[in-house]
Amino acid sequence: MNSNKKFLLMIIGVIVVSIFWIGWVSTNPADEKAMATFVSVEKLMKDNMSQRTKLGGLVKDGSIVVSKTSYLDCTFILKEGNTELAVKYDRTRPDLFKDGAEVIVTGQYLNGIFYADELQTKCASRYEGDLRDENSYNLTDVES
Amino acid sequence: MTPIAGGAALNLAFGFGILTILTIFFYTRNGDQRLYLTGQRLALGVSFFIFLATFILAYQLIISNFDIDYVARYTSLETPVVYKISALWAGQSGSLLFWLFILSIYATVVILQNQRKHHGLMPWVIITLVIVQMFFLVLTNYVTNPFKATEADFIVANGNGLNPLLQNVTMAIHPPTLYLGFVGFTVPFSFGISALVNRDTSPLWIQSIRRWTLVAWLFLSMGIILGGWWAYRELGWGGYWAWDPVENASFMPWLTATAFVHSIIIQEKKDMLRVWNMVLIILTFTLCIFGTFLTRSGVMSSVHSFTASSLGPIFLAFVFFILIASFGLMYTRINDLRSTRRMESFTSRESGFLFNNMVFVVMCFSVFWGTLFPVISEAVRGTKITVGPPFFNQINIPIGLILLGLTGVGPLLAWRRTGKKNLIRNFTFPILTGLSSAIVLLIIGYRDYVVISFSLGAFVTATITTEFIRGIRARNKKFKESPFTALKMMVSKNRSRYGGYVVHLGIVFMFIGFTGHAFDKEKEFSLKEGETEHVAGYEFELIQLSESERPNHYAWISDLRVTKQNGEFVTNLHPEKRVYFHRNPDVNRRQPHSELDIYSTLNKDIYSIFSAVDTENGVAFIKIMVNPLVRWVWIGGFILVFGTLIALWPRRDS
Numbered sequence A: 001m002n003s004n005k006k007f008l009l010m011i012i013g014v015i016v017v018s019i020f021w022i023g024w025v026s027t028n029p030a031d032e033k034a035m036a037t038f039v040s041v042e043k044l045m046k047d048n049m050s051q052r053t054k055l056g057g058l059v060k061d062g063s064i065v066v067s068k069t070s071y072l073d074c075t076f077i078l079k080e081g082n083t084e085l086a087v088k089y090d091r092t093r094p095d096l097f098k099d100g101a102e103v104i105v106t107g108q109y110l111n112g113i114f115y116a117d118e119l120q121t122k123c124a125s126r127y128e129g130d131l132r133d134e135n136s137y138n139l140t141d142v143e144s
Numbered sequence B: 001m002t003p004i005a006g007g008a009a010l011n012l013a014f015g016f017g018i019l020t021i022l023t024i025f026f027y028t029r030n031g032d033q034r035l036y037l038t039g040q041r042l043a044l045g046v047s048f049f050i051f052l053a054t055f056i057l058a059y060q061l062i063i064s065n066f067d068i069d070y071v072a073r074y075t076s077l078e079t080p081v082v083y084k085i086s087a088l089w090a091g092q093s094g095s096l097l098f099w100l101f102i103l104s105i106y107a108t109v110v111i112l113q114n115q116r117k118h119h120g121l122m123p124w125v126i127i128t129l130v131i132v133q134m135f136f137l138v139l140t141n142y143v144t145n146p147f148k149a150t151e152a153d154f155i156v157a158n159g160n161g162l163n164p165l166l167q168n169v170t171m172a173i174h175p176p177t178l179y180l181g182f183v184g185f186t187v188p189f190s191f192g193i194s195a196l197v198n199r200d201t202s203p204l205w206i207q208s209i210r211r212w213t214l215v216a217w218l219f220l221s222m223g224i225i226l227g228g229w230w231a232y233r234e235l236g237w238g239g240y241w242a243w244d245p246v247e248n249a250s251f252m253p254w255l256t257a258t259a260f261v262h263s264i265i266i267q268e269k270k271d272m273l274r275v276w277n278m279v280l281i282i283l284t285f286t287l288c289i290f291g292t293f294l295t296r297s298g299v300m301s302s303v304h305s306f307t308a309s310s311l312g313p314i315f316l317a318f319v320f321f322i323l324i325a326s327f328g329l330m331y332t333r334i335n336d337l338r339s340t341r342r343m344e345s346f347t348s349r350e351s352g353f354l355f356n357n358m359v360f361v362v363m364c365f366s367v368f369w370g371t372l373f374p375v376i377s378e379a380v381r382g383t384k385i386t387v388g389p390p391f392f393n394q395i396n397i398p399i400g401l402i403l404l405g406l407t408g409v410g411p412l413l414a415w416r417r418t419g420k421k422n423l424i425r426n427f428t429f430p431i432l433t434g435l436s437s438a439i440v441l442l443i444i445g446y447r448d449y450v451v452i453s454f455s456l457g458a459f460v461t462a463t464i465t466t467e468f469i470r471g472i473r474a475r476n477k478k479f480k481e482s483p484f485t486a487l488k489m490m491v492s493k494n495r496s497r498y499g500g501y502v503v504h505l506g507i508v509f510m511f512i513g514f515t516g517h518a519f520d521k522e523k524e525f526s527l528k529e530g531e532t533e534h535v536a537g538y539e540f541e542l543i544q545l546s547e548s549e550r551p552n553h554y555a556w557i558s559d560l561r562v563t564k565q566n567g568e569f570v571t572n573l574h575p576e577k578r579v580y581f582h583r584n585p586d587v588n589r590r591q592p593h594s595e596l597d598i599y600s601t602l603n604k605d606i607y608s609i610f611s612a613v614d615t616e617n618g619v620a621f622i623k624i625m626v627n628p629l630v631r632w633v634w635i636g637g638f639i640l641v642f643g644t645l646i647a648l649w650p651r652r653d654s
Helices: A003-027 A041-047 B002-030 B033-062 B069-074 B081-089 B092-113 B122-143 B169-184 B186-197 B204-235 B245-270 B274-297 B311-332 B349-381 B389-412 B420-444 B448-479 B483-493 B495-519 B630-648
Strands: A035-038 A053-059 A074-080 A083-089 A102-110 A113-122 B384-387 B521-528 B532-535 B538-550 B553-564 B569-573 B576-580 B591-595 B597-600 B604-614 B619-628
Touching: A003 B349, A003 B389, A041 A053, A041 A074, A041 A083, A083 A102, B002 B033, B002 B122, B033 B069, B033 B081, B033 B092, B033 B122, B069 B092, B081 B092, B081 B169, B092 B122, B092 B169, B092 B186, B122 B186, B122 B311, B169 B186, B169 B204, B169 B245, B169 B274, B186 B204, B186 B274, B186 B311, B204 B245, B204 B630, B245 B274, B245 B349, B274 B311, B274 B349, B349 B384, B349 B389, B389 B420, B389 B448, B389 B495, B420 B448, B448 B483, B448 B495, B483 B495, B495 B619, B495 B630, B521 B532, B521 B538, B532 B619, B538 B569, B538 B604, B538 B619, B553 B604, B553 B619, B569 B597, B569 B604, B576 B604, B591 B604, B604 B630
Parallel strands: A035 A053, A083 A113
Antiparallel strands: A035 B384, A053 A074, A053 A102, A074 A083, A102 A113, B521 B619, B532 B538, B538 B553, B553 B569, B553 B576, B576 B591, B597 B604, B604 B619
């Protein structure tokens, strides 16, 4: 075998091994948190999906309830369109989490409640929102 | 008046661009030198008008002219001047203009530097550069114009203000650095394209872009590291890399560019891998544009993405245009690209480089795959499956470790072929170092990747050390120089080689830091004044919870006293909970922000976040993370920059 063929074989070898490796990890991720299916709240509830899922929606106004015993435990209602779903979350909440915030939660659906272990907020409206005129913005408040 | 001048400057740049392309194109047909000179000047004119537009926008930002939509959206009267300027790249249209601005700096330097050099290559280099400028000019002129007037039926008294997260010195430096990297690859790409058009496939184009490539690579590396540093210090999730689509977007071109930096050495020295180098630079440039597409299109949700915009399809079209045009051109030139030289042996430096290149590209592909996995899975199976960091880590840790190992192996291989005797002589000490550290680590109780990573680090460090010592000894013997003079002379005689080794050492440091991640510990808890909590062998006592009003925010400050379990004092941490725009009557416009505090040592970081405050009961909610070895990543970054500078430093004789 001449050296050219040897190198060709090596290259093909590397490609085959890599494709196998990437394919293998894609189908058998070691960590259950490696992947999540993005679904609509409606579909999640209809199909009673039990695998790890990601949902997007708005926090229903006035629905955030923080546990009396542990400040970290909280429940709220996630609204997507007209569908509503109770979400439980027990970790540090992002700064922008509040009524009406657009959030993405990741976790598992069990018996009508979504147990989230990740909660991301979007702050799209805050900095690209409406501009203020003099009346809605008190200039005397502005310091330096 | 001035805003109109800004828009006009962009229009003129666009017009000059068309003229440049036409003039130089006709020059390549009929060879009239006057046309070339005109074209050169027109090309400089394009850049001039882009500079002008950028300065006008910067000036308008500084004087807070809220008649311009962009100024009103991203700054306010309260914004400090530094951040008014940095607002230039905080928003969409501004950042596109800023991209153009950097490209124009590069283009100007390239044109001025090569006025009398590379006459064969330059015409098409200029055409390619201007075509890229034109693309961004189309965007800033017609799609998202930074000089657009404010659409409001009242007089805008004050702007929206810059996001407090972006009001940070790193954040003022990180985007420009990254851009300097991204945009910088346009130059080697243009030379590559020009070499193809001219069928001039000798190593000439490679020689003329070596330094450019290193500069772009340096900035890209710095941009990525600074981004991680900013995320670590500001975002408060305790890490510096999240495999976020936009992080990946900057990492992918870095991978192919790193491969390119290595493989051009082979073309320079051996005139091999011509096709491969062309493929790499085309891929790198395309990935830079693709990265901008990912950032700007809103296809991926990410901390970096702006609100959904119409830019996506245009960017994607440009990406396909580059790919089709470049690879099409390459296909027609394939016979010119064939190299006469062949690889001779597996145990040669050429083969080491080739292998390292393939692994880099594989890693790039795996990141690409993971980044686009949601899109791919939606297209194939109809469900959108998102992948998280564990997925990327699982795939890339082994690949990264292979690369780390190759970092050590490569330099020990000789060109063409390494004889058995040399192999044994070169590898004995490093391999013994690696193996013995592995054994020690196993005895201490470390397992798995941690052992592999640390012992590979030891192996690579050993090879670098041997290389330096061997070189110094040789000079010491030959010229009777003192070790220090020998080191100085040796490095200055072969800057790229020894600079490269220093970069490798930086990479080793970074890997040690990455490995520390395996031992991260975290805990969330609540504390009242005087209460104590334990985390990972430390005690955290809340001494005091205070509050204070500052010019643009209100802050609650927790004073945490950190001691070791045996009572030994470690440090005081003061994480803060802030509310920006706290005077704003509209509650929704007030923005909470957690300002964290980090105690950092070589050994570990103690990372504290004040996540929330219960003012009625005086309770602070604190999250503590203990992250070992993080500092090594930043030190590795400094070493990497230092090494690259050594490689870049001009030789005395030239």
